[in-house]
Amino acid sequence: MIRRPARGRPADPAIDGALRRAALEVLAERGWRGVTIDQIATRAGVARTTVYRRHGSLHGILLMLMGDIYAQVPVPDTGNVETDLIALMRDVAAVWRDPDHVHYLSALVAAQHEDQGLADAYHAQFRHRRDATTAIVTRAITRGELPPDTDADLLLDFLAGIVAQRILLRRDSLEQTFPETVVTQLLRGFA
Amino acid sequence: MIRRPARGRPADPAIDGALRRAALEVLAERGWRGVTIDQIATRAGVARTTVYRRHGSLHGILLMLMGDIYAQVPVPDTGNVETDLIALMRDVAAVWRDPDHVHYLSALVAAQHEDQGLADAYHAQFRHRRDATTAIVTRAITRGELPPDTDADLLLDFLAGIVAQRILLRRDSLEQTFPETVVTQLLRGFA
Numbered sequence: 335m336i337r338r339p340a341r342g343r344p345a346d347p348a349i350d351g352a353l354r355r356a357a358l359e360v361l362a363e364r365g366w367r368g369v370t371i372d373q374i375a376t377r378a379g380v381a382r383t384t385v386y387r388r389h390g391s392l393h394g395i396l397l398m399l400m401g402d403i404y405a406q407v408p409v410p411d412t413g414n415v416e417t418d419l420i421a422l423m424r425d426v427a428a429v430w431r432d433p434d435h436v437h438y439l440s441a442l443v444a445a446q447h448e449d450q451g452l453a454d455a456y457h458a459q460f461r462h463r464r465d466a467t468t469a470i471v472t473r474a475i476t477r478g479e480l481p482p483d484t485d486a487d488l489l490l491d492f493l494a495g496i497v498a499q500r501i502l503l504r505r506d507s508l509e510q511t512f513p514e515t516v517v518t519q520l521l522r523g524f525a
Numbered sequence: 526m527i528r529r530p531a532r533g534r535p536a537d538p539a540i541d542g543a544l545r546r547a548a549l550e551v552l553a554e555r556g557w558r559g560v561t562i563d564q565i566a567t568r569a570g571v572a573r574t575t576v577y578r579r580h581g582s583l584h585g586i587l588l589m590l591m592g593d594i595y596a597q598v599p600v601p602d603t604g605n606v607e608t609d610l611i612a613l614m615r616d617v618a619a620v621w622r623d624p625d626h627v628h629y630l631s632a633l634v635a636a637q638h639e640d641q642g643l644a645d646a647y648h649a650q651f652r653h654r655r656d657a658t659t660a661i662v663t664r665a666i667t668r669g670e671l672p673p674d675t676d677a678d679l680l681l682d683f684l685a686g687i688v689a690q691r692i693l694l695r696r697d698s699l700e701q702t703f704p705e706t707v708v709t710q711l712l713r714g715f716a
Contacts, residue, residue, distance in 0.1 A: 365639030523714025
């Protein structure tokens with residue numbers, strides 16, 4: 335018996351891999367203003383209908399790419415909040431040192447401000463990720479490294495924020511000392 | 526004698542005012558992916574050639590809008606670093622509570638990642654503004670409120686960054702207590 339793939343999204347990692355690479359390349363070359371699903375399909379060597387069937391739209395591709403990025407940055411659990419956050423920020427910095435990733439993020443920002451449905455989907459994806467990283471702060475509170483009333487969202491938004499400021503607005507390349515510098519400075523105020 | 530306006534950019538604040546409003550409206554409605562200079566010209570009731578002559582391109586309009594926003598946020602000098610930064614962040618929050626401004630900023634982010642010329646022009650505009658806000662930190666060091674080796678760029682990027690994180694990525698509306706909360710928290714680590 336031949337196993338039939340699930341309707342709508344047949345399991346074929348090779349197709350999604352080709353689409354990921356194609357989407358990043360086309361976004362880097364043409365930007366959010368210039369990209370189309372046809373260009374991504376052509377670059378990936380995949381039929382346009384296949385892209386629509388698997389991801390629904392350009393928005394679906396943008397969300398898949400953010401899922402990939404989150405997957406590249408595991409949530410550390412080293413037993414110390416400073417070491418955890420520096421490890422996290424090192425992986426974050428590695429992701430955003432790739433200019434193609436920054437082009438992609440700038441497109442996601444513009445896209446979610448154009449479409450409420452995409453904004454809602456991205457928000458859900460972000461919330462899920464934030465729940466995972468919040469564990470770093472919760473564990474630090476349990477160990478007595480941070481006060482019980484620590485605002486985890488504020489702390490993590492300061493970290494995510496300075497990355498956004500540097501890569502999206504200042505187009506900075508995040509120097510090697512960036513993770514240690516920002517984590518050490520920030521924890522001085524929270525501890 | 527009739528005074529002739531300078532070539533290229535005749536002084537007519539009414540035209541630029543109409544273009545500002547039109548650009549913000551069209552960006553809010555159609556996003557960076559959908560906006561054209563024709564739509565802005567039509568909405569403003571101005572000839573397309575007038576827009577090109579005054580601003581060169583869509584990019585010129587994006588830069589004009591950021592200049593307007595900076596002009597809406599004066600650099601405070603109250604004699605105290607905490608009061609200065611809270612006053613600054615209150616004005617910053619007021620600007621970004623307008624959804625049209627956030628749509629505009631998301632377009633600027635995408636646009637500068639598509640075009641190096643725009644990125645360079647925006648970077649020069651940003652640097653000029655940052656030099657002005659750095660005075661808040663310099664004065665605080667002189668008064669002994671902050672250590673002499675305070676990294677002003679790091680401090681101000683943390684503040685700008687958490688705004689970017691909240692409005693661009695989380696689409697948050699910046700609660701009333703936001704300016705006090707972020708400034709108080711951040712200064713605890715820097716002082």
